[in-house]
Amino acid sequence: MNVEEKTHLKKAEDLAYDCVRCGYCLPACPTYLTMKTETQSPRGRIHLVRMAAEGRITLDELSGPIDLCLGCRACEQVCPSNVQYGKLLELAKTAIQHHKKQSASPFRRFCEDVVFKQMFARKNVMNKLGGLLWIYQKSGAKKIAHMEPFRRLFPENLALFDKGLDEAKPPFKRNDGRRYPPAGERPVLKVAFFTGCVMEAVFHRINRLSIRLLQQVGCEVVVADKQTCCGALQAHAGEEETAKMVAKRNIEAFESEDFDYIVNNAGGCGAMLKEYGRLFADDPDWSERAARFSEKTADISVILDMLGWKPEKTLPYRVTYQPSCHMTNVQKVVKEPEKLIRSIKGIEWIPLNDPNVCCGSAGIYNLVHFQESMDILGAKMADIKGTKADVVVTTNPGCLLQMKAGIIKEGLNGRMKAVHLVELLAEACGIDSSHRGQTQG
Amino acid sequence: MLLRKAKNDDANSQTCLAGNSLRIPMPHINFLIKRQKLCHFSLHASLEAARKADPAAFEFAILGVMNVPLTSQTIEKIIRIMGGGDRVLTQKTDLLSYAYDASFGLFVPDVVCQVKSVEEVSEIVKLANEEKIPVTPRGHASGLSGGALPVEGGIVIDVSLWNDVLEIDKDDMIAIVSPGVITADIDRAAKKVGLMYPPDPSSSNVSTIAGNLAENSGGPRCLKYGVTKDYVLGLQVVTPEGHIIRTGGRTVKNVTGYDLTKLIVGSEGTLGIITEAILRLIPRPPATLSLMAVFGDIVQAGHAITDVLTSGILPAKIEFMDQSSIRAVENYHPMGLPIDAEAVLFIELDGHPLAIRDEADSVYQLLEKAGALRVQKAETSEEEEEMWKARKLVSPAIARHKPTKISEDATVPRSQIPAFLKRLRDIKHQFDIDLVVFGHAGDGNLHPNILCDQRDREEMEKVEKAVAAIFEAAIDLGGTLSGEHGIGIMKKAFMPMEFDHFSLEMMQRIKEAWDPNGIMNPGKIFPKPNDRLVLRQ
Numbered sequence: 020m021n022v023e024e025k026t027h028l029k030k031a032e033d034l035a036y037d038c039v040r041c042g043y044c045l046p047a048c049p050t051y052l053t054m055k056t057e058t059q060s061p062r063g064r065i066h067l068v069r070m071a072a073e074g075r076i077t078l079d080e081l082s083g084p085i086d087l088c089l090g091c092r093a094c095e096q097v098c099p100s101n102v103q104y105g106k107l108l109e110l111a112k113t114a115i116q117h118h119k120k121q122s123a124s125p126f127r128r129f130c131e132d133v134v135f136k137q138m139f140a141r142k143n144v145m146n147k148l149g150g151l152l153w154i155y156q157k158s159g160a161k162k163i164a165h166m167e168p169f170r171r172l173f174p175e176n177l178a179l180f181d182k183g184l185d186e187a188k189p190p191f192k193r194n195d196g197r198r199y200p201p202a203g204e205r206p207v208l209k210v211a212f213f214t215g216c217v218m219e220a221v222f223h224r225i226n227r228l229s230i231r232l233l234q235q236v237g238c239e240v241v242v243a244d245k246q247t248c249c250g251a252l253q254a255h256a257g258e259e260e261t262a263k264m265v266a267k268r269n270i271e272a273f274e275s276e277d278f279d280y281i282v283n284n285a286g287g288c289g290a291m292l293k294e295y296g297r298l299f300a301d302d303p304d305w306s307e308r309a310a311r312f313s314e315k316t317a318d319i320s321v322i323l324d325m326l327g328w329k330p331e332k333t334l335p336y337r338v339t340y341q342p343s344c345h346m347t348n349v350q351k352v353v354k355e356p357e358k359l360i361r362s363i364k365g366i367e368w369i370p371l372n373d374p375n376v377c378c379g380s381a382g383i384y385n386l387v388h389f390q391e392s393m394d395i396l397g398a399k400m401a402d403i404k405g406t407k408a409d410v411v412v413t414t415n416p417g418c419l420l421q422m423k424a425g426i427i428k429e430g431l432n433g434r435m436k437a438v439h440l441v442e443l444l445a446e447a448c449g450i451d452s453s454h455r456g457q458t459q460g
Numbered sequence: 461m462l463l464r465k466a467k468n469d470d471a472n473s474q475t476c477l478a479g480n481s482l483r484i485p486m487p488h489i490n491f492l493i494k495r496q497k498l499c500h501f502s503l504h505a506s507l508e509a510a511r512k513a514d515p516a517a518f519e520f521a522i523l524g525v526m527n528v529p530l531t532s533q534t535i536e537k538i539i540r541i542m543g544g545g546d547r548v549l550t551q552k553t554d555l556l557s558y559a560y561d562a563s564f565g566l567f568v569p570d571v572v573c574q575v576k577s578v579e580e581v582s583e584i585v586k587l588a589n590e591e592k593i594p595v596t597p598r599g600h601a602s603g604l605s606g607g608a609l610p611v612e613g614g615i616v617i618d619v620s621l622w623n624d625v626l627e628i629d630k631d632d633m634i635a636i637v638s639p640g641v642i643t644a645d646i647d648r649a650a651k652k653v654g655l656m657y658p659p660d661p662s663s664s665n666v667s668t669i670a671g672n673l674a675e676n677s678g679g680p681r682c683l684k685y686g687v688t689k690d691y692v693l694g695l696q697v698v699t700p701e702g703h704i705i706r707t708g709g710r711t712v713k714n715v716t717g718y719d720l721t722k723l724i725v726g727s728e729g730t731l732g733i734i735t736e737a738i739l740r741l742i743p744r745p746p747a748t749l750s751l752m753a754v755f756g757d758i759v760q761a762g763h764a765i766t767d768v769l770t771s772g773i774l775p776a777k778i779e780f781m782d783q784s785s786i787r788a789v790e791n792y793h794p795m796g797l798p799i800d801a802e803a804v805l806f807i808e809l810d811g812h813p814l815a816i817r818d819e820a821d822s823v824y825q826l827l828e829k830a831g832a833l834r835v836q837k838a839e840t841s842e843e844e845e846e847m848w849k850a851r852k853l854v855s856p857a858i859a860r861h862k863p864t865k866i867s868e869d870a871t872v873p874r875s876q877i878p879a880f881l882k883r884l885r886d887i888k889h890q891f892d893i894d895l896v897v898f899g900h901a902g903d904g905n906l907h908p909n910i911l912c913d914q915r916d917r918e919e920m921e922k923v924e925k926a927v928a929a930i931f932e933a934a935i936d937l938g939g940t941l942s943g944e945h946g947i948g949i950m951k952k953a954f955m956p957m958e959f960d961h962f963s964l965e966m967m968q969r970i971k972e973a974w975d976p977n978g979i980m981n982p983g984k985i986f987p988k989p990n991d992r993l994v995l996r997q
Contacts, residue, residue, distance in 0.1 A: 039562060
């Protein structure tokens with residue numbers, strides 16, 4: 020173990036000592052419920068971090084159970100000892116990531132660099148990917164790819180998620196730097212909109228609807244220029260330095276004007292933005308700026324609820340809600356989405372039995388650990404099926420894709436659909452994405 | 461030469477030192493004792509004597525048993541019994557994850573079997589008995605005394621996946637359950653038909669019923685309703701020799717033969733593995749009502765408890781918080797608790813709504829008369845929830861001070877609660893430790909919690925002494941070492957404090973009769989020479 024690995028592991032071990040091993044986290048952990056061994060539980064993982072720090076197991080041995088953690092942080096909610104599991108997990112991952120880099124082939128190192136530093140961390144690259152997706156969809160390539168002889172060329176996991184993809188953003192449409200005036204005469208609030216990289220590339224339409232909803236409740240909306248990916252994927256993969264790099268870029272981008280709030284519509288991204296304060300807690304140059312940024316961050320449901328959003332239409336749907344884990348466990352936004360959904364006339368609200376169990380999407384978990392993710396999704400879909408809902412609402416792009424995949428897998432296509440909260444709210448007040456919001460500047 | 465035993469460093473404290481630092485595990489000592497008719501309590505000298513008296517028998521006893529590590533053939537046999545390797549864990553990370561519970565220490569098993577049927581358990585135990593391999597049953601390992609720790613390695617039998625049966629028979633008012641069923645799920649299922657399973661340990665959302673049965677768990681509601689053993693009518697058990705037996709039955713009245721049900725409940729997994737239970741259910745009280753009382757003097761609070769309990773009213777729960785817990789909670793989550801108060805009592809009444817309203821008035825007056833500074837009655841269920849929140853927040857609030865929490869459950873007769881509280885206060889000052897007292901005051905089962913940092917050796921040494929002093933105080937006052945957590949490895953060193961030689965030996969004879977090879981959860985309950993509590997790393 021080199022110095023870098025040791026330092027991170029030592030920090031993780033210090034946090035692990037807070038665990039009194041009571042086991043209250045076991046029933047809350049989706050991987051414990053599906054994989055059925057203590058090794059794949061929060062208590063087991065915390066214990067194994069200690070074992071690695073004490074030198075009883077190697078970082079390679081530790082990486083198995085740590086990699087299989089979803090990072091949903093449901094365990095933190097039930098922990099009576101306040102173990103900071105999210106932080107512990109990131110530290111352990113950082114140690115493992117350092118270790119893997121030492122032993123990885125130069126090719127693998129190059130690929131990881133490209134993905135984390137060059138791809139997700141750079142907005143224009145993600146935009147271009149979104150553009151490629153658009154070409155793929157528009158050119159008929161998607162149709163060809165879905166034809167029987169070609170479908171077999173796709174790995175099962177990609178094919179499943181591909182079907183759930185929204186209409187991508189055309190590469191020539193740009194959003195950055197645009198300003199959208201409020202619906203009324205004067206703005207009630209001036210907010211900055213955080214687009215998010217996956218949301219903007221894959222669910223561009225939902226971002227537009229979000230802006231329209233914010234305008235409608237009286238916000239002046241600015242899509243701050245030079246913003247980039249939130250850094251969650253990097254942080255959760257143990258790429259702490261890259262995560263900090265993108266965080267700094269965002270903090271700078273949103274300091275360009277004095278905004279009342281920085282609004283986002285993705286539970287996972289929002290959680291990361293909320294954690295910038297913690298990320299830079301030990302950095303005297305950035306701690307204050309980061310804390311201010313995190314304080315201003317808000318999920319769109321919080322703003323809409325605060326400004327008294329009102330539905331106009333009656334929607335005769337039977338609706339259930341699968342919250343984003345990070346929205347519940349990190350941002351602690353729980354009541355607002357439910358309140359907004361239930362304020363729509365005609366909606367029959369059917370809550371899930373276990374809404375706080377992760378759906379198995381968890382960033383890129385469903386691509387990296389496809390089978391494990393599908394087992395977790397299976398348990399979730401059983402719960403969802405029980406509600407006999409015709410609309411499943413979520414609040415995060417990953418969850419949305421996973422729900423769409425679940426519906427396809429269960430053969431519920433046509434009887435049930437998955438939507439982002441924003442889509443449902445937009446429908447309830449007659450906004451559709453073809454409406455072009457007026458822009459200034 | 462010492463093979464399997466020797467590799468398990470942490471288990472060393474569980475083995476006996478004899479002669480030239482020859483390490484001998486408990487089963488072999490039992491074997492020796494049988495052959496040489498030795499007495500357990502002078503083992504150290506007796507072992508030397510044994511070696512001299514009959515060197516051949518001694519060598520056989522030691523080497524014959526000890527040269528049996530868990531070979532790959534044994535593992536293969538286990539896999540065959542389990543119908544494949546899916547539920548047999550042998551990887552290092554897995555074994556380390558079954559090496560702990562909510563108490564102390566790290567004891568790594570050789571293999572973990574996640575059983576799902578009585579046949580599997582019976583066959584594995586038969587094999588273990590034949591090959592003299594230690595077996596430790598385990599549920600969700602939320603126990604606080606070390607009951608689920610495989611202190612001599614060997615096989616861990618994990619019953620937590622075995623939760624397929626949870627049957628409520630409304631007419632017989634019983635529940636039939638598999639060992640891995642979660643305790644709170646039984647009460648939830650009973651609630652659906654207007655019944656109740658009263659035992660409610662604070663871990664009931666995670667603990668398995670088999671663990672509760674083995675440890676005879678309690679909980680707040682036990683003040684009125686009694687503990688786990690009062691709700692067990694019958695059991696199916698796999699004995700240490702692998703036989704499947706039944707005890708008791710489906711009836712409340714049953715005096716046929718010895719009451720083996722009561723013997724097994726609370727035996728901490730040392731007499732067999734519980735594979736099914738028939739539990740008694742009672743009608744669910746239709747309503748609850750809660751009161752909270754603040755006291756400026758802790759001893760006054762103790763007297764108030766006695767006053768309420770002797771008034772002809774039996775509350776479902778009486779919970780207690782001392783000043784340190786009040787301050788910790790208020791610091792953690794300000795909710796207007798009086799930080800100058802020395803004690804707060806929480807009282808829950810249950811029964812018919814009209815009856816408990818009447819009782820609440822009487823309790824209100826009694827508390828005021830006893831000198832309470834403030835008494836508060838929760839009028840709505842929201843108010844009730846808010847009131848109990850303070851009690852629930854004690855654990856997270858005190859966890860912020862220091863990472864390690866030693867939760868004791870020494871229990872005294874009700875009349876001695878004020879005296880016990882006084883003794884605890886003295887212990888806190890004498891040993892200069894961070895001691896917080898809260899818990900189920902109504903039944904004398906206070907929980908003195910010592911907050912410390914297990915990495916601080918000096919502090920842990922003080923804590924070890926303070927724990928001994930707490931036990932001494934409880935026994936002085938006519939109480940007991942453990943009200944609901946069990947003895948396990950945490951309190952066995954103190955057993956001679958509570959029992960004389962023959963009282964303890966009768967227990968040991970029962971153990972030997974059931975488990976001639978000493979394979980079933982060895983190293984628990986019974987003290988060995990020079991045993992003492994060690995919390996230092």
